[in-house]
Amino acid sequence: MEEDFELLAKFKKGDQHAFELLVRKYKTTVYNTIYSIIGNAQEADDIAQEVFLKVYTKAGSFKGKSSFSTWLYRITVNKCLDELRRRKNKIISYETGFNEEEKLKLKDVLASREKDSTEELIQNELQDIIQKAMNSLPEKYRIILTFKEIEGLSYNEISQVMKISLGKVKIWLFRARQKLKEKLAFLYPQGE
Amino acid sequence: MSCKKFRLLLSAYLDQEITKDEQEKLLEHLKTCSACTRELKYLKQMKRIFLLKEKKEPQEFFETRLFARIRSKRERFAWRAYLPVFKKSILAVLIFFLLVVGLLNYRNFLYHRPAEIISDLLIDTEIEDNFEEELLEIYYGPLG
Numbered sequence: 001m002e003e004d005f006e007l008l009a010k011f012k013k014g015d016q017h018a019f020e021l022l023v024r025k026y027k028t029t030v031y032n033t034i035y036s037i038i039g040n041a042q043e044a045d046d047i048a049q050e051v052f053l054k055v056y057t058k059a060g061s062f063k064g065k066s067s068f069s070t071w072l073y074r075i076t077v078n079k080c081l082d083e084l085r086r087r088k089n090k091i092i093s094y095e096t097g098f099n100e101e102e103k104l105k106l107k108d109v110l111a112s113r114e115k116d117s118t119e120e121l122i123q124n125e126l127q128d129i130i131q132k133a134m135n136s137l138p139e140k141y142r143i144i145l146t147f148k149e150i151e152g153l154s155y156n157e158i159s160q161v162m163k164i165s166l167g168k169v170k171i172w173l174f175r176a177r178q179k180l181k182e183k184l185a186f187l188y189p190q191g192e
Numbered sequence: 193m194s195c196k197k198f199r200l201l202l203s204a205y206l207d208q209e210i211t212k213d214e215q216e217k218l219l220e221h222l223k224t225c226s227a228c229t230r231e232l233k234y235l236k237q238m239k240r241i242f243l244l245k246e247k248k249e250p251q252e253f254f255e256t257r258l259f260a261r262i263r264s265k266r267e268r269f270a271w272r273a274y275l276p277v278f279k280k281s282i283l284a285v286l287i288f289f290l291l292v293v294g295l296l297n298y299r300n301f302l303y304h305r306p307a308e309i310i311s312d313l314l315i316d317t318e319i320e321d322n323f324e325e326e327l328l329e330i331y332y333g334p335l336g
Contacts, residue, residue, distance in 0.1 A: 023255055031250040045251045049258050056262055130245050148207060149242035155209045174203040180238060187237065 004068035012059055019059075023052055026069070029151065030076055036146040037080045039135040047079050054079070066160055073151075073161040077143060084139050102129050103186045136183050141176035148173055193217065198228050206235050 004025075010018035030051050035044035054075050062071055105125060134142055147153045147161060155169045164172070201218050204210045210218070222229050 020255065020259075023258065027250055027254055028247055031254075032247050035248060036245075041248070041251070045254070048250055048254070049261060052258055053261060053265070057265075126244055127246060127248075130241055133241075145242075149239065150245065155204075155207065170200065170204050170209070173207070174200050177203055177235060177238060181234060184238070184241075187234075 005064060008059060008062065008064075008068060019056060022055070022068075026072055027052070029069075030072065033073065033076050033146055033151060034080055036131070036134060036150050037077075037139070037142050038083055039131055043083065047076075047083055051076050051079050070157060070160050073147070073153075073157075074163075077161060080143070081139070102132075105129065107187060133180060133183050137176060137179050140172060141179055144169070144172045145176045145180070193221070195221075195225060195228055198225070199231060202228065202232050202235060206232070206239060 004022065007018040007022050011022070027048065031044055031048045034047045034051075035041060038044050038047065051072070055072065058075075062068070066074075102125075134145065137145070143162065144158060147158045153161070155166055158164075158169050159166050162169070198218060198221050201210055201214055205215065205218055222232065
């Protein structure tokens with residue numbers, strides 16, 4: 001965190017290399033957050049560029065009241081929400097249902113204990129299946145699950161990034177998991 | 193506490209975000225409630241699904257593309273760097289202009305009103321000439 005503040009301070013003084021280091025450090029995090037929320041690799045890449053462009057132009061307005069990563073996540077969420085709002089006007093939909101083959105694959109992988117035991121091809125397909133499950137959720141649940149499960153943020157950090165109370169973080173995560181459970185109902189046989 | 197409330201706690205328990213007191217109550221409940229125990233198992237499985245999700249890298253030349261965009265943006269808006277200086281100059285010119293306009297108007301205001309009053313009192317030159325002719329006629333009889 002201290003390192004981020006130092007880099008940002010250097011960048012504010014005109015050190016372009018400091019900004020490059022910040023981009024290098026956070027590009028994967030930002031990209032994966034967006035990809036998990038938006039569900040499209042090309043769009044995630046474009047939005048990630050927009051996020052860093054905003055950081056570049058707005059760095060001067062960052063007062064350091066929160067950590068740099070919280071500020072960065074906040075910009076990322078806002079950019080994702082802009083994109084989702086744009087989509088609402090356009091009617092873009094991604095497939096969210098699972099076919100039998102996908103259901104079996106997910107069951108098999110979850111049945112095996114080792115993550116590395118799955119072949120690379122299956123791993124790639126599995127990523128698509130997980131993303132499909134995410135795409136099927138309402139946007140606020142997608143965002144909160146991304147921060148918790150993909151980025152591993154604490155409830156406190158999520159509350160700061162999403163500007164919601166801790167109570168709401170708990171309830172939204174609970175509901176998000178319930179929704180996801182409904183979508184993945186084939187994994188949970190009745191009466192088991 | 194009802195099962196419904198324990199379900200809410202289960203989600204937070206999974207994330208290690210509950211108090212010690214809540215945890216004790218939850219673990220006590222799980223000993224006797226098979227439905228909540230099964231729910232916890234499902235939730236753990238779901239968490240495992242996300243652990244399977246691998247971190248992806250952005251597309252190729254992410255930084256190169258980003259810095260090219262930054263450069264082009266900087267060039268396009270290079271004039272903005274001079275904006276603070278421009279702003280001050282524009283402000284100075286504006287103030288000077290307003291002062292000049294204000295001063296002129298003030299002078300007009302001062303001298304315009306008396307001029308208006310005088311013009312009201314002034315007799316038309318034609319009437320004045322006629323009046324003069326009439327006077328001469330009175331004194332010296334019809335002219336020419």
